Amino acid sequence: MPMKLPFFKNKKTKVKEETELDNIPEHVAIIMDGNGRWAKKRGFPRIAGHKEGMEVVKKIVNTAVNCHVKVLTLYAFSTENWSRPKSEVDYLLGLPKEFLHIYLPEMIENNVKIDTIGNFDVLPNHTKKAIRYAKEQTKDNDGLLLNFALNYGSRFEIVQAIRQIITDIDSSKLTLDKLDEHIFSEYLYTTGLSDPDLLIRTSGEQRLSNFLLWQLAYTEFWFTDVLWPDFSDEKFKEALHDYQRRKRRYGGI
Numbered sequence: 606m607p608m609k610l611p612f613f614k615n616k617k618t619k620v621k622e623e624t625e626l627d628n629i630p631e632h633v634a635i636i637m638d639g640n641g642r643w644a645k646k647r648g649f650p651r652i653a654g655h656k657e658g659m660e661v662v663k664k665i666v667n668t669a670v671n672c673h674v675k676v677l678t679l680y681a682f683s684t685e686n687w688s689r690p691k692s693e694v695d696y697l698l699g700l701p702k703e704f705l706h707i708y709l710p711e712m713i714e715n716n717v718k719i720d721t722i723g724n725f726d727v728l729p730n731h732t733k734k735a736i737r738y739a740k741e742q743t744k745d746n747d748g749l750l751l752n753f754a755l756n757y758g759s760r761f762e763i764v765q766a767i768r769q770i771i772t773d774i775d776s777s778k779l780t781l782d783k784l785d786e787h788i789f790s791e792y793l794y795t796t797g798l799s800d801p802d803l804l805i806r807t808s809g810e811q812r813l814s815n816f817l818l819w820q821l822a823y824t825e826f827w828f829t830d831v832l833w834p835d836f837s838d839e840k841f842k843e844a845l846h847d848y849q850r851r852k853r854r855y856g857g858i
């Protein structure tokens with residue numbers, strides 16, 4: 606008597622339809638590079654590139670909202686940027702106030718929550734005042750988290766984390782045996798945030814420039830020659846679609 610094999614009900618297995626929203630990267634990080642080059646190509650002063658770049662920030666934020674991205678981290682000012690001419694540093698650190706003066710109402714309307722990572726305290730008072738107000742005005746929003754990396758440097762962030770861990774171990778707030786990757790990540794500016802799923806860098810450069818060195822360990826990188834002021838919602842969606850293609854498993858594991 607042949608062994609009776611189990612049989613499956615002749616039910617039509619539901620094929621999961623891939624949708625536009627499948628495999629959307631939850632956290633997208635962007636190195637917004639190429640602003641100076643954009644201005645130079647046009648015979649404009651460098652600050653014209655930064656100004657145009659600020660307008661693109663607003664466009665890409667709206668696109669990220671519409672594409673259901675959950676966190677958007679933008680590298681706006683690095684610790685290395687302090688070495689630029691004072692006039693350019695002053696202009697750059699005036700952009701947060703200018704951006705928020707124009708676009709904060711629209712950010713609130715779109716349920717965007719604004720936050721920052723980086724060494725905030727040493728920024729100019731006018732910059733801090735504008736950003737503190739925006740953080741307060743958006744603190745209860747639960748839509749896109751718009752996270753500006755301001756006066757951010759990853760190596761500084763990692764050294765600060767190590768210093769604090771040593772302090773906490775010395776004061777018995779932490780014991781060495783409890784220290785692992787998860788506990789370490791809680792000492793970084795990005796504590797509580799998931800690591801970026803997708804990193805976009807514009808202007809053709811293919812390096813990290815001291816950005817999120819710990820957090821990008823498993824992140825997909827997408828590079829484009831397009832200069833940030835020329836970046837568009839079409840290019841942003843191209844990056845998202847490329848990410849979706851990489852993550853598609855066609856029913857496999």
Ligand SMILES: Cc1cc(N2CCCCCC2)n2ncc(-c3ccc(F)cc3)c2n1
Binds near residue numbers: 833
């Ligand atoms: C320093 C800096 C530079 C800056 N650029 C424009 C984008 C291209 C890259 C550099 C220049 N942008 N663009 C938006 C902000 C900003 C920051 C915080 C905030 F709460 C609201 C807006 C910004 N901040």
